[in-house]
Amino acid sequence: MSSTAVPVHQEAEFQGTTRRDFLTLLALAGAGVGVAAVAWPFIDSLEPAADTLAAGEPLDVDVSKIAPGQQIVVMWRGKPIFLVHRTPQAIKTLQSPKLLSILSDPNSHVAQQPTYAQNWHRSILPEFAVMVGICTHLGCVPGFFPNPSPTDPAPNWPGGYLCPCHGSKYDLAGRVYLGVPAPYNLPVPPYRVMSPTMLRIGENPEGSDFDLNSVVQI
Numbered sequence: 001m002s003s004t005a006v007p008v009h010q011e012a013e014f015q016g017t018t019r020r021d022f023l024t025l026l027a028l029a030g031a032g033v034g035v036a037a038v039a040w041p042f043i044d045s046l047e048p049a050a051d052t053l054a055a056g057e058p059l060d061v062d063v064s065k066i067a068p069g070q071q072i073v074v075m076w077r078g079k080p081i082f083l084v085h086r087t088p089q090a091i092k093t094l095q096s097p098k099l100l101s102i103l104s105d106p107n108s109h110v111a112q113q114p115t116y117a118q119n120w121h122r123s124i125l126p127e128f129a130v131m132v133g134i135c136t137h138l139g140c141v142p143g144f145f146p147n148p149s150p151t152d153p154a155p156n157w158p159g160g161y162l163c164p165c166h167g168s169k170y171d172l173a174g175r176v177y178l179g180v181p182a183p184y185n186l187p188v189p190p191y192r193v194m195s196p197t198m199l200r201i202g203e204n205p206e207g208s209d210f211d212l213n214s215v216v217q218i
Helices: 008-013 019-029 050-055 088-093
Strands: 059-062 071-076 079-085 128-132 143-145 160-162 191-195 198-201
Touching: 059 071, 128 198
Parallel strands: none
Antiparallel strands: 059 198, 071 079, 079 128, 143 160, 191 198
16 A cells, blocks of 8 residues: 655654755655555755756766665656666566566667667666656656566566556566657666676666757657
């Protein structure tokens, strides 16, 4: 069952953040994310200064803070960026013929990602997903429900994301399911791997000039 309450341990974590950051957290928590264990925690040390956000400067994220099966959300250019540490089982599921058969664009033919993320896991490293957390239907923030379930948050839930506004569904690579209002996969922003534990959002790997504004739809 979803809950809009922010856990006590997260209140301590967010001490020192700005009022704007806290209101952003509440908005995300209200999108149905309370069901997943430690889903969508904001890490205040990852929040850059306001002028950096406004300029769209690259943002370094220490992914060693993300346990397998968990997600964090950071803000870049005013957009929520999902970073997920996918488990070995989740990675295996992404290649399952059963899953691929119910996805609208399983091979990422629509230009919703840079070429270096146009692969079966839609990322540079299979274990780490990096996506813009905005539903491609009407712009709501999808909830993170990573574990398959026969009942929750929907019958025969395969695991992934569920939009609380109109029910659009995505898998853990941000690929949209068939038969939902959203027309496209979640966008993948420009990013690069700086080290085994550090990703830089907003900067491409050497040799790529991908711009998020070039995607079909955000």
